[in-house]
Amino acid sequence: MLVLLPPSEGKAASGRGAPLKPQALSLPGLAEAREAVLTELVELCAGDEDKAREVLGLSQGLRGEVAKNVELRTAGTRPAGEIYTGVLYDALDPASLDPAAKRRAARSLLVFSGLWGAVRVTDRIPSYRCSMGVRLPGLGALGAYWRTPMASVLPEAAGGGLVLDLRSAAYAAAWKPKGEVAARTATVRVLHAPTRKVVSHFNKATKGRIVRSLLTAGTAPEDPASLVEALRDLGYVVEAQAPERAGTPWALDVLVDEVH
Known part of the structure; x- marks a missing residue:
């Protein structure tokens, strides 16, 4: 099982460990693209701070994020x-x-990133600020930039098993499973049970709990249908919609009572 996660806008401070070793990151097929984004981001932030803040979408109060990127x-x-x-x-x-x-978690979780493309949770990285929605002056929109390298690397990372896609729209744009990979991919929405409306804050919390539940239980569903069974066994209320045409993902709705 491969679980695709969005990053978080908020990040912990960089650690006291050794500096970044790009060659040690997972998915080495993304190394060249990572280096290009890293180089432009550092140069941008080391130059005109106001321009860097504008490109990164940061307020004056977040100017420290620019210095962090340097x-x-x-x-x-x-x-x-x-x-x-x-x-x-x-x-x-x-x-x-x-x-x-x-x-x-080390084997199955993959976090998408505007800077790194995608990393495993065990990859050592510094704290940074660069969302997938950023448009760098040289490389352009990162969501579009990452599509080509991702298309050659992610199918191999997905292997032959289930892909559980929990990414937000901006990060999903960087790689869309196709063909037989899409057929064994499941996306998840979290809905308020009485109204069937998408929830906001509780959407993220529920997705985090779902992943934790699967990891803790040691459940390893091999396809979307068995994922639905596994989640129901774990106590989640799930409505599943099998794809109407070949080569498209399953759509799962997880129903919750909380909407915060």
Whole structure:
């Protein structure tokens, strides 16, 4: 099973570990694209701060994020699973997983990123600010930029098993499963049960809990149909819609009572 996650806008501070080693990151097929984004981002932030803030969509109060990006090559690092914070990652709480669940997380979780393309939760990275919605002056819109390298790397990473896609729209734009990979992919919406409306904050929390539940239970569904069964066994209320045509993902709705 491969689980595709969005990053979080909020991030923990860079660690005290060794500086970034790009060659040590997972998915080496993305290395050249990562280097190009990293180089332009560092140069942008080391130049005109106001321009950098405009490109990154940062307010005056977040000017420190620009300075942080300048130090990306020399800052300390920590595992990506510790860097990303926010509602989804609070609910997932990877640090508190038992050893077996942590091993499953290392194998199955893939976090998408405007800067790195995608990393595993064990990859050591510094804290940074660069969303997939950013348009760099040289490389252009990152969502579009990542499509070509992702198209050659992600199908191999997906292997032959289930792909559980929990990404937000901006990150989903960087890679859309196609063909037989799409046929074994499931996307998830979280809906308020009485109204069938998409929830906001609780959407992220529920997705984090779903991932934690699967990792903790050691459940390894091989396809979307068995995922639906596994989630129901874990206590989730799930409505599934099988694809109407070949080569498209399954759509799962998880129903919740909370809407916060």
